[in-house]
Amino acid sequence: MFEHISSDTTASGLSWILYHLSRHPEYQERCRQEVRELLKDREPIEIEWDDLAKLPFLTMCIKESLRLHPPVPAITRRCTQDMVLPDGRVIPKGVSCHISIIGIHHNPTVWPDPEVYDPFRFDPENSKERSPLAFIPFSAGPRNCIGQTFATAEMKVVLALTLLRFRVLPDRIEPRRKPEMVMRAEGGLWLRLESLGANPQ
Template identity: 80%
Template sequence: MLELSLSWLGLGPVAASLWLLLLLVGASWILTRVLAWTYTFYNCCRLQCFQHPLKLKWFFAHLYLVPPTEQGLRKLIQLAANYPRGYKIWFGPITPKIIFCHPDMLRSITNASAAIAVKDMEFYNLLKPWLGDGLLLSAGDKWNKHCRMLTSAFHFNILKPYMKIFTKSTDIMHTKWECLVTEGHTHLDIYEHISLMTLDGLQKCVFSFDSNCQEDDLTQLPFLTMCIKESLRLHPPVTSIFRRCTQDIMLPDGRVIPKGVICLISIFATHHNPSVWPDPEVYDPFRFDPENIRGRSPLAFIPFSAGPRNCTGQTFAMTEMKVVLALTLLHFSFLPDKEEPHRKPELILRPEGGLWLQVEPLSAGAR
C-alpha cells in the first residue's frame, strides 16, 4: 500500500524503495528512543527512594557539583556527612547515578559477581587510547585470564626477593637528594622524585630477579604500617570506581538499584564518612591498631578497591611503601612547605603542583 502511494506521487520503484527504507529506519529509531525514554522514566521513578542534593541547574543538574579540585574533595566530605549511606546525583536532566559511601551499602555492589556489577565502560573506554585493553579496562573472559596470570606473580613469597630491588632504587633516590642538598637545593618536589623511584623499582622487578630474602625485617614494622594505612585512608590513590548493574540489586535497607543504573563507589567519601570514621579529617595511625580494627567492616577501608576486581598488586605496593618509607626516615628528616598542598583527583589522586618539602639529611649519630 505504501509503495503504491509513493508510486502515485510520481516516484519510480528505486526511489520508492529508498523512501520506504528511510521511513522504516526513522520509525525504528523513534520506537527505540521511546522505549529508552520509557525505561529511563521507569528507573527514575524507582530511584525516588534515594535522596539527592539540590540541583545546580536544570540541564546540567549535578554535573559540576564536585569539580576535580581540592574544593571538590571537600564537597565530597560534606556530602558524605549529609548523606552518610549514599545519595543520588543527576548527570544531566535524565541520567541518574547512585553514590555509595558507607560499608553497608558497598557490600551489595562489591559482593556481586563481576557479571552483575560490571565496569561502566562509557567511562573506562575514555582511557583505552592511553592504557590499552589490559587488566584495568578489560572485562569478561579476558579479564579473568589476565587476573589469574597476575595473581600468582604477586604472591607474597615471590615478592620477598624484590625488597632488595626496592632498597637499591631508594638508595639511588637518596643519593640524588644528598647531592641536591649539598648544592643548596633543600626545597624538593618529593612527589616527582618518588614517582621516578617507583618507576625505576617497578621496571627492575619486571625485568630482573634477585634471590637474596635479607630485607625481611623491613616488612615487620607494625607502627609504620599503621601510618601508611592512615595515609591511604586520608588520600586513597583512586578516589572512586564505577559499576553498572546488569540486574536489580537489593540493598540491606530494602531499597533496590534497578537494572541498568550506574553506581559510583566513592572510596574517598567512604574514608571520610564521619559515621564510619570518627573525626575523619584527623590523622590517627592508631585507627589501624589491631585492637581498634576489631568489629570494623573490611569495606570501611578500601584504598585498593574491593570485591572480585580489587587491585591485584596491593601486596606489591604495600611492601614497596614500607621499604621505601623505612629507609627514607632512617636517613632524612622533613619539614612541611609554607603552603599546604592541594589534592587533584584525576585518574589517580595526586598533589596539584607537586609535593614540596624541606629535606635535611640526618647525621650518622641521629640514625
C-alpha cells in the same frame, strides 16, 4: 597504561604518607625508631621480605594516609545482580555505579573526626568491629587491585630507607587535594628533607 597508573598510584601514596609524617614529627620519629630497631646490626640495604611484616606502626601510618588520601579516589563497577539497599530501594542488575572511595574513607559515622590523621585507628584493637569495606584504598572483591601487595611492600621499603636517612619537614604551604584519576595536590606536594648524616644509626 596499567604500568603507568600503577606507578602513579604508588607515587601518590608515598607522597601523601611523607606529607602526613612531616606534619606529625612524633609519628615520624616513632616509625624511624621502629625501622632502626628492626635493622640494628644490619645494613639498611638488607631489608628483606619477611621484615616488612615487622613494621606495625609504619603500617598503621601508611593505612591512615591511604584512608585520608586514597591514590584512586573513585571507581566504577557494574552490578552483576540486583542489589537491595538498607532502605529497601533496589539497584538493578546491569547498572554502573560510581563508588567514591574518598567519600567512604571520610564517612563520619565510621571514622570520627575523619579529617584528623590518627594512625591508631588501625591498631588491631580499634579495627576489630569495623567493616572491612570501610577501608578500600585498593578497591575490594574480585576486581580489587592485583598489585596491592607489591605496592604496599614497595611503600614500606621506600619509607623505611627514606626515614633512616632524612628527617621529612613540611613546606609552608598547605596542599589542596586535586582528585583526578589519581589523587594529586594542586601545584604539587612540596616537602623538605634534612639529612641525618652519613651514619643515621
